[in-house]
Every structure is written in structure tokens, then in C-alpha cells.
Amino acid sequence: MAASRPASRAGELHELIQRALRNQRELLGRMIRGILFESQSQAPAGAEKSGGDIWPPEYEESVHYFAQRIGKGVPANAPIIDFAAFPITVGPAVWPLAELRRAALAAMEDTPEMPHDFIGAAEIAASYATNASLRGMDQTRDRFWQLFQNGLLHFRVVLERGIYEEELVSLINGGLNFTALFYSELGLAEETIRMEMNVSNTQDVEMHTARSGPAPHFVCRIPAVKIRQKVSAATLLSARRDCADQFLNELAVRFNAPVQPRSVPNP
Missing domain, CATH: 1.20.5 (Single alpha-helices involved in coiled-coils or other helix-helix interfaces)
Structure with a gap:
């Protein structure tokens, strides 16, 4: 033991x-x-790219392409609006060019009451195909747009007369309405859409409103304005007035103008 x-x-x-x-x-x-x-x-730096906080490279390429093609008769320092939208929660996808054209035409046909200050049906019919997009520009080359196969939408317009509130209301309402219907036609009604509006050449530029006149003057003191929104296409369509007012009021703040409802009723 x-x-x-x-x-x-x-x-x-x-x-x-x-x-x-x-x-x-x-x-x-x-x-x-x-x-x-x-x-x-x-590790938010890598996560941001997959989360849609970084635009696809086609956006900067489109901005550069159109910047090189502005008409000779357009004033050099006129304000320019760049509007872009992109479905951020959708993985890599490629829509056929014919499907993009069909969705764009359907988006216009569904809104005959909307002014064609964004993209008109005649412009879509006259657009031409590239290897990755549908592209259009008017004869005076102060309006440009592209619809990309990856879902990116880019629109650029030169405001030759300057910044006028009534024109902005019409442009933004038409743009948001088209954006909502276009993505709905692509089957993305419930997906989150990132939108960004950049206005350049705004240093010391006045926003003309119905309240303008001798005084007060609503002047922007910065060279460029950037405004962002994220919303589903369905929400954008049902609450377009609210989304438009957000864009318009953010612009008003940059031009040191009073914030108030500026949009038109939802259809």
C-alpha cells in the first residue's frame, strides 16, 4: 500500500x-x-465601403466626363447641381441597358403631372448607350445625366440664370419623384437609396426667392454645398414632399435664408 x-x-x-x-x-x-x-x-473604415458611404467610381468618372463637355455658351462660373442616387443595400448587380431604358421611361409615364425639369421622356428616348450606362445631354450642353448598370443615377444641370427658389423646387421634386419610380421599376422599392446633391460655384451667390427684392439678400458664403439623404424608394415616393423639403431647407440654411415648407403636395 x-x-x-x-x-x-x-x-x-x-x-x-x-x-x-x-x-x-x-x-x-x-x-x-x-x-x-x-x-x-x-473596423468602420472597411465597413463603410460595404455600407454604401462611399460612392462607386463611376460617379467621379461621370462628373469628370460631363465637366469636360459643358457648352461654350454656358457662363463659366454658373452654379452647377450634381444629383446622384445609389441603392446601398444591394450587392453587386448589373441591369441590362434595355431594362434601364424601360424603367426610366416607365418612371416618366407614371408622372405626367410632374414638370420635366429633371429627365424628360424625349431625353430618355434620345439617350445613347455606353458599355456601362445610358447617357444623355441636351443640345446646349447644360444638362447631363447617366443611368448606370450597377444602379447609380447621376444628373447634372448648370443654372445659367443663377439660384432661383422656384426652379429648385421644381427640379428637386421632379428629381425625387423620378428617382423613387425608377428604382421601384427596378424592383428596389424597399431598398435603401443613398442620395447626394452637390451645388458648386456658390461663393457669394444669392438665392432669389419670392421674398427677395431690395432686402433681404440670401447669400451663400461657401464655395460648394453638399446635402445627403438615405431613404427607401417606397418612402421617398409616399413622403416626397418631406424629402424635398429637407433638401430645400438644407440649401436655404447654406444661403442663410429662412427655413420653411417649400415643396409641393405628394401626388
Whole structure:
């Protein structure tokens, strides 16, 4: 019995050591998994790209392409509006060019009461295809637009007369209405759409309103204005007035004008 006692203790000691090693390995494994999980959840830079906070490269390419083709008769320092929209929750997709044209024409046919200050049916019919988009521009080359196969929409217009509130109301309402119907036609009614409106050449430019006149003058003091919204196409269609007012009031703030309802009723 005495001889077996040391052997039993040696066996118990060996078992304790093995158990301690297993516990250490499990603890180390949990620590490593925790570190990896924390690093993934705290990496917003990469996550932003998949979340739609970064525009696809086609947007800057489109801006550059149209900037090089503004008509010679257009004033050099006239304000320019760039409006873009993109479905941010949809993975990589490619819509046929024929489907883009069909969806665009359907979006116009559904809104005969809307002014054609955004994209008109005649402009869509006269557009031409590139390898990745439908592209259109008017004869004076102060209005441009592209519908890309990845779902990106880009519209550019030069405001030759300057910034007029009534023109902005018509333009933004028509743009949001077209955007909502276009994406609905593509089957994206419930998807989140990111929209951005950039207005350049605004330094010391006045916004002309019905309240303008000798005084007050509503003047922008910065060279460019950027306004963003995220909303589903269905919500945009049902609450277009609210979305339009948000854009218009954000513009008014940049021009140091009073904030108030400016849009037209929802259809």
C-alpha cells in the first residue's frame, strides 16, 4: 500500500497538470476569439465601403466626363447641381441597358403631372448607350445625366440664370419623384437609396426667392454645398414632399435664408 501511494499521487499530479494545460488553451482560445471579434466590430473604415458611404467610381468618372463637355455658351462660373442616387443595400448587380431604358421611361409615364425639369421622356428616348450606362445631354450642353448598370443615377444641370427658389423646387421634386419610380421599376422599392446633391460655384451667390427684392439678400458664403439623404424608394415616393423639403431647407440654411415648407403636395 505504501508503494502504491506515491504512484497514485504522481498520477493525480499528472492529471492536474494536463487539466491546467487544457484550461490555459481554452482560455487562450477565448482571448484570441475575443480579440478577433473586437477588431472586426471596430473596423468602420472597411465597413463603410460595404455600407454604401462611399460612392462607386463611376460617379467621379461621370462628373469628370460631363465637366469636360459643358457648352461654350454656358457662363463659366454658373452654379452647377450634381444629383446622384445609389441603392446601398444591394450587392453587386448589373441591369441590362434595355431594362434601364424601360424603367426610366416607365418612371416618366407614371408622372405626367410632374414638370420635366429633371429627365424628360424625349431625353430618355434620345439617350445613347455606353458599355456601362445610358447617357444623355441636351443640345446646349447644360444638362447631363447617366443611368448606370450597377444602379447609380447621376444628373447634372448648370443654372445659367443663377439660384432661383422656384426652379429648385421644381427640379428637386421632379428629381425625387423620378428617382423613387425608377428604382421601384427596378424592383428596389424597399431598398435603401443613398442620395447626394452637390451645388458648386456658390461663393457669394444669392438665392432669389419670392421674398427677395431690395432686402433681404440670401447669400451663400461657401464655395460648394453638399446635402445627403438615405431613404427607401417606397418612402421617398409616399413622403416626397418631406424629402424635398429637407433638401430645400438644407440649401436655404447654406444661403442663410429662412427655413420653411417649400415643396409641393405628394401626388
